[in-house]
Amino acid sequence: MAATDPDHVVLLGTxxxxxxxxxxxxxxxxxxxxxxxxxxxxxxxxxxRALADQGMELADLRTIFITHLHSDHYLELGPLLHTAWTAxxxxxxxxxxxxxxxxxxxxxxxxxxxxxxxxxxxxxxPDLAALVRIHALDAGKVATLDTVTVTAMRVAHPPLVDCFxxxxxxxxxxxxxxxxxxxxxxxADFARGADLLVHEAMLDxxxxxxxxxxxxxxxxxxxxxxxxxxxxxxxxxxxxQAGVRALALHHLVPSDDPDFGPTDWHAAVAEGWDGPLHLGxxxxxxxxxx
Numbered sequence: 348m349a350a351t352d353p354d355h356v357v358l359l360g361t362x363x364x365x366x367x368x369x370x371x372x373x374x375x376x377x378x379x380x381x382x383x384x385x386x387x388x389x390x391x392x393x394x395x396r397a398l399a400d401q402g403m404e405l406a407d408l409r410t411i412f413i414t415h416l417h418s419d420h421y422l423e424l425g426p427l428l429h430t431a432w433t434a435x436x437x438x439x440x441x442x443x444x445x446x447x448x449x450x451x452x453x454x455x456x457x458x459x460x461x462x463x464x465x466x467x468x469x470x471x472x473p474d475l476a477a478l479v480r481i482h483a484l485d486a487g488k489v490a491t492l493d494t495v496t497v498t499a500m501r502v503a504h505p506p507l508v509d510c511f512x513x514x515x516x517x518x519x520x521x522x523x524x525x526x527x528x529x530x531x532x533x534x535a536d537f538a539r540g541a542d543l544l545v546h547e548a549m550l551d552x553x554x555x556x557x558x559x560x561x562x563x564x565x566x567x568x569x570x571x572x573x574x575x576x577x578x579x580x581x582x583x584x585x586x587x588q589a590g591v592r593a594l595a596l597h598h599l600v601p602s603d604d605p606d607f608g609p610t611d612w613h614a615a616v617a618e619g620w621d622g623p624l625h626l627g628x629x630x631x632x633x634x635x636x637x
Contacts, residue, residue: 352380354520354635356543356595359397361627363527363547363576363600365419366561367392371603372629374419377524377545378403381517382494387411388513388524390424398427400630406435410492412484413444414526415510421448425455432475433466443484443497445509452481484511494518500537502528504575512537520635523591527598529574530581535588542635544591546582547598550607550615557601576600579612583619595625595633602627 360373367373374391378401385403387394390413398405408431413421421444428440442448456463456476466472482490489497496516504510504527512534513524523538525546538544549572558569577585579596586594596612612626625633 352383354381354517356380356522356545356633356635357401358545358595358597358625358627358631358633359401359629360391360393361597361599361629361631362391362602363419363549363598365392365417365422368603372599373397374422375598376420376423377597379515379522381515381520381522384410384492384495386492386495386515387427389414389420390422390427391419392423394423395427395430397630404434405431406437408436408440409438411440411442411444412497412513413442413448414513414524415504415507416445416447416451417507417527420527421451424448425452425459428479429455429459429463429475432472432478436478437473438478440479441482441490442479443482443489445511446483447509449481449483452479484509486511489513498537500534502526502534503531504528514538514541522635524597525577525582525585527575528577530577530585532585532588535585538585538589538591541589541591543593543595543633544586544589545595545597546585547577547600548579548582548596548612548616549576549600550611551578551580552611552615553601553604553607556604556606572600579615580618583616586620586622591622592636593623593625593633594620595627595631597627599627 357378359376362372373393376394377388498514
């Protein structure tokens with residue numbers, strides 16, 4: 348991936364939730380390129396292969412953001428870093444994520460201690476632990492990455508408290524990721540005027556069938572979905588209220604029900620949005636203007 352790549356977003360994995368089955372998309376991860384900087388947003392299962400499929404040299408990995416501590420957003424963070432290390436990673440990787448992400452990383456290193464020690468001694472690799480720096484994510488201005496300014500907003504994803512929307516503003520483009528959230532009108536202010544809003548979405552007519560298919564026999568899954576996520580129509584309303592240039596639907600719930608397809612998603616989001624729409628599929632690249 349060249350430093351001169353134009354600004355773009357790739358939705359690497361677009362499935363909401365952690366489970367995969369034959370033929371389903373992969374869980375949530377994205378690759379954002381702004382001003383030549385490659386930024387990984389969330390590390391659900393499959394992120395390592397998906398990045399390689401986009402032509403990214405894993406040894407070039409430098410910047411990762413984790414929006415919250417649900418497994419479909421950070422399960423493969425450790426394996427991604429370890430695989431990048433075996434692929435020649437020698438430079439620091441800066442990671443921002445909610446409090447508690449450091450415990451995950453410490454435990455991952457402990458689980459792989461024998462392999463890591465062996466590869467350091469036998470292959471002359473640098474100490475993996477020393478290459479990774481984890482920063483606790485909080486609301487407000489998070490970081491300035493050369494020409495890219497990163498800002499976070501806490502969103503509504505109960506029972507979690509530390510769940511964040513992220514804004515990435517470069518020289519020419521601004522991209523906002525909603526993270527996982529219930530309908531939150533304040534997100535429209537956070538995303539105001541963005542070139543692209545990447546918003547999670549669920550398809551209301553399909554939820555009952557989803558809960559019956561994969562739930563645990565009571566109403567807890569359906570209750571969680573309704574309290575903690577945003578309908579496609581409401582994602583469209585946020586985009587309209589924010590005056591963004593384009594909307595991408597991500598973290599789709601459900602993403603694998605054969606009874607519901609693109610026509611249903613487009614009809615649902617049209618209740619709140621009539622602008623450019625990108626319906627998430629794994630590997631979808633969205634080029635940004637200049």
